[in-house]
Amino acid sequence: MKKLLMVCVLLAPHTPAYAEDTNISGSVQTRCLITTDTNGVFGNPLPSKLSTLAADGGVAPVVRYDVTLADAYLAKITTPTTFSSSPTLTDSVTWTGSTAVSKTSDAGMSVYETAKVTYGSTTQFDLTIAGSTWFSSEAAAVYGVSKSFSGGNYTAIVLAECIAK
């Protein structure tokens, strides 16, 4: 009986176990990611003025920059100088705007605010430390000389740039 069992075991088909490697690949690279953190909204403190200032009933938009390599990028944020869409306007619109650091992931990033460069409606920050930085922009538009904005939707574009150094 034992011999019979032995023969059966030896003659039984052997199915080898198959194994296959499935690779997951990726690479870690220097990168800059621009993300919106907070939507902005215009307040209308005066009939002739649209503003994102909190005191004017607006909400300041906030953009976040994430950089993985220190001292490799410049952040440039340009506040609007025209409406991208609006009702027909018959007079000129005067724009003012500014951008400032609102929050950082590293205490050393406090130098960004003191070292920023402003030209026209563009503010440039030198991102010398890796990590995340939040920038808050203010923008205001005044229509003519105390002219009232007509009813309708007003939209303006903020340009957030990340330029490799």
Added chain:
Amino acid sequence: MRAVLLLALLPFCNAVAHEMTPTYPTFMKSFMAGVSVTTLNLFNKRKDVSYYEIGVFTDEWEPVPFVSQYTIIPMKYLDTLSFDVYVSNLSLSSVEYICSVSQVQAGATVSSKICSRIK
């Protein structure tokens, strides 16, 4: 009737993010004589943007002639795309930046621009 003024400035939309790598691309010889090529990758994490425009610039931000599969790249949300940029060897020494700029449509109010630099 009092005119109703609808304030709808939305400079920023939710989850605005786009990414382009590598940060420092390098040009190599292409299959065409007198032309060099580099490859970049674009990732779209913006629901409100479907197109990105590619540009090549000098250090003075003057445009440099180039050829690519796309000048304006159509990209769906969470899409990743690799594209080649071909530049004549005659212009190669003046190339400093390769940039991608989001093409904002009606309703979107943030334009994001990322530039890689040639080293």
